[in-house]
Amino acid sequence: MINRFANNHLEIEFSSKIKTGEDVCGDDFKSKFIAAEGRYISVLSDGLGSGIKASLLSNMVTTMALKFVEDNVDFLASAEIMMDSLPICEVRKISYATFTIVDAMIDGTTKIIEMDNPHFIHLRGTAEVEHDMKTLVSDRWNDRKIYVSEFKMKHGDRLIFFSDGVSQAGLGQRGHKFGWKREGCLDYIKYLVSQDEDISARKLSQQITTKACTFNPNNRKIDDISCGVAYYREPRRTILLTGPPYKESSDSEFADIIRYFKGKKIICGGTTASIISRELKREILTDIKNKNGFLPMTSEMKGVNLVTEGILTLTELAKYLESGETKETAPSIKELVELFHESDIVDFVVGTRVNIAHQDPTLPVDLEIRRNIVKKIKVILEINYRKIVNVRYI
């Protein structure tokens, strides 16, 4: 299955900022990858008002829309069901939440269904691609127009969609009387892409919402600000080697993995690094000034993005990922996580030779078995980070 999609990947990421004074975001974003169909579905919804009430409305819409689209229900009918089922706002006496649905196949065939969100942006390089839209109107809700765009994406294309918190950022402020507007946002996105043509969906969405926050004094957010970005391209790969191979005769094969791999490379383990250094005749530099908090310092090797210690680092990595990146951690862990964030496929190559010294019960720290920690990290990366993770034992 992975091979079938080998050269196509749609990176979908999302960033949102909560309206100043609220505890929860009134916009909601949900995304799903249906592996059997090679299909990505994402929904962004902005609920009427803000806070819990808005969050409830938008969550209902994203949950229903995702299910309806997945089951290929006639869209007008499902939109009617959604509008019918939303609770009516006490203040405004209407039930309302907007949506933008991106329904994309891995071959690039894309359908976008929008209602009342700012019109999405399709960027090819730094140029906007415009599309004819079909308009759907429900007989019972004839003031709500639904727009459908269908097209095929090429590698390097980006789709950017946001709530009106982005386009109306700075509304009423000097220089932005009518807000940042879609055009202002588009110019900024073009600028960001021209500065870094490979900018990931994650970084782009974060930079857009961060910028949108700057238009009001003291970065006050007058509305929830949400932005989703889908980036269609070849997958980005990262490989992580940890642990010496079971048989010493596999050492050169092991080192060749680093030599020939195309993508980012990580080595976790002192012995592992020594083996690769010996086989590839590449020196390892461990600068004593590279202090790394409570974890052993990192090293440098030519052609390798990061060289760290093994078990302690991986154990801490698993804990940090489990905490949802909220706990205090060492710099090397942050670097590792950033490398994962910026890749789509992570390959682990786990050497299974056991270091007898690690099993000594008199050691002051419990050392877990490498294989078990990697299994744990794999599950977190797949479920919480939507990465494709392969593990190979050697």
Place this chain on the structure above:
Amino acid sequence: MKKIDVKICVGTTCYVMGAFQLQHLEDFLDKKSLENVNISGAPCLGCCQDKNYENAPFVEIDGDIIANATIVKIIKEIEERLK
């Protein structure tokens, strides 16, 4: 005069057995020693994998392995070599 090479193993075993403190070696050296040593870290020197692993942490000084390394032991060794 050639500087003395001090390599502190920061492999897992050595690290948990005390190399964590050894990283701060330079804070304990006097001016003369400091000018004449080159301190660096090293990913696993491989010493823990033979039978003597209980002697971690290990430090390598100009190619010689010091077992059960402590800051005091390393300083003595450096001073000995500077005589």
